[in-house]
Amino acid sequence: MNERERQVLARIERARAARPRVRDERITLAHGAGGRATADLVGAVFLEQFRNRWLEPLEDQAVFAADAGRLAFTTDSYVVRPLFFPGGDIGDLAVNGTVNDLAVSGARPLHLSAAFVLEEGFPVADLRRVAAAMARAAGAAGVTIVTGDTKVVERGKGDGCYITTSGVGVLERDVTLGAARARPGDAVLVSGPVGDHGITVMLARGDLGIEAELRSDTAPLNGLVDSLLDAVPEGVRCLRDATRGGVATVLNEIAGACGAGAEVREDAVPVRPAVRGASELLGIDPLYVACEGRLVAVVAEEHAATALAALRAHPLGADAAVIGSMTDGPSGLVLLRTAFGGTRVLDTLVGDPLPRIC
Structure with missing residues (x-):
């Protein structure tokens, strides 16, 4: 490593160690993109005010003890535009996203709530379509929607339909992820x-x-997670669904939390040709693009082959791949080994290249 590279790494480490700050005076779209601006907002505003031992790990869910055993609890809001898209809509997205946030903790999702903010003039037929999609998704995931709320705002104030779902699940395995x-x-x-x-x-x-034959990957991951944890009862360190900010941002969060580095091999990352082509035209990296039916797993090296086989044996994991490893490099630093043999920093998402996608 030459002197210039050492200076770059030193600046990155200082930036990562700095206390989160919100530099903007007003909320921007970047604050909802799941990248650095989101992390700063959460750390400097919400974590600062709400800090407690359940919130502080900033996982996708909180895990806590109750009389019934260990429970997981999560909540999320969905503001996707358009509401209906190839492969799904805001309804199944809301159910699957909450199911997945529970599943990656190792929990079995049980019950969901659903709150709707509807805009005056929103077609009842579209609302029925959304509700039907939610019912199908809940049935496929084996969960029930047991409570909810509905609010209506003035025409032009709500963009049709927003949905907030919360969910609770039970951890039946003796596993901590x-x-x-x-x-x-x-x-x-x-x-x-x-x-x-x-x-x-x-x-x-x-x-x-741009025209391409693509469909959203929105899907419930609880069955896939069960298959993985059944095959590898020990050795799975961490699971994350790669939503806002994509795989790259997830890996930065993991590396920062554990104090290690990570390295990804670009040629090992599965990307459909249509996604790669559209990403090149848009000038974005697929590693920063949200998925809604994909997970990132960090597994002890000796269990990696078994974990990969378990994922590939499930329909939702048929194209699973090992894309890299955690390293003893600088804390929180994620590197991409490019297809041309070079290396570049794969930093947390900055800005919002694809707004309103979940």
């Missing part, structure tokens, strides 16, 4: 091609003039 558990040498796996959802939604808006 979390980003802080990752270790140097662990293998990094993805359960399938990345970027399908974000690019599909972006193209569905029809304002880019």
Whole structure:
């Protein structure tokens, strides 16, 4: 490593160690993109005010003890545009996203709530279509929607329909998963091609003039997670669904939480040709594009082959791949080994290249 590279790494480490700050005076779209601006907002505003031992790990769910055993609890809001897109809609996205946030903790999802903010003038037929999609998704995931709420705002104030879902699940296995558990040498796996959802939604808006045969990957991952944990009852360190900010941002979060580095091999990352082509035209990296039916798994090296076989044996993991490993490099630094043999920093998402995709 030459002097210039050492200086770059030193600046990156200082930036990562800095206390989160919100530099903007007003909220921007970047604050909802799942990248650095989101992390700064959460750390400087919400974590600062709400700090407690359940919130502080900043996982996709909180795990806590109750009389019934260990429970997982999560909540999320969905503001996708357009509401209907190839492969799904805001309804199944809302159910699957909440199911997946529970599943990656190792929990069995049980019950969901659903709150709707509807705009005056929104077609009842479209609402029925959304509700039907939610019912089908809940049935496929084996969960029930047991409570909810409905609000209506004035015409022009709500963009049709927003949905917030919360969910609770039970941890029946003696397993503790979390980003802080990752270790140097662990293998990094993805359960399938990345970027399908974000690019599909972006193209569905029809304002880019790009046509491609793509469908969202939205799907419930609890069955896939069960298959993985059944096959590897020990050795799975961390699971994350790669939604806002994509695989790259997830790996930065994991590396930062565990104090290790990570390295990804570009040629090992599964990306559909249509996604790669559209991403090149849009000037974005598929590793930063949201998925809604893909997970990232960090697994102890000795269990990686078994974990990969378990993922590939499930329909949702048929194209799973080992894409890299955790390293003993600088804390929180994620590197991409390019197809041309070079190396570049794979940093947390900055800005919002694909707004309103989940």
